[in-house]
Amino acid sequence: MANDEFHRFNVEYTNPVTIVRLKDPKILDQHIVVQLAEELRTLVEEVKKSQLLLVMTEVKFLSSAALNNLVILNRHVAKHSGRIVLAELQEPVREVFLYTGLNRLFTLVDSEAEGLQAFSS
Secondary structure, three states, X not given: OOHHHOOOEEEEEOXXXXXXXXXXXXXXXXXXXXXXXXXXHHHHHHOOOOEEEEEOOOOOEEXXXXXXXXXXXXXXXXXXXXXXXXXXXXXXXXXXXXXXOHHHOOEEEOOHHHHHHHOOO
């Protein structure tokens, strides 16, 4: 799938990490949550065994449904021997990951560069 076919994020294909830059500041509306989940699943199917770096600079708010979809996606990626790292989380979003304990499931890093380094450790 070409990068312009994804509406909710931009993709940069590097080897072995696929960088996904989320576009939406508020991932709250059910339509956005569902579309994002579908597009991310499509991407994972496309790049089997992918290492995904989700760059969340633009994201200010996430719904619980969006968090749930990230957990499901993480399981799916793990089945393909992949991994998800989350980078550049805004403070309110980072706090949600800390309060919910999802920071134990996902690696959270401050920058895209740190995210890329996380895959080599």
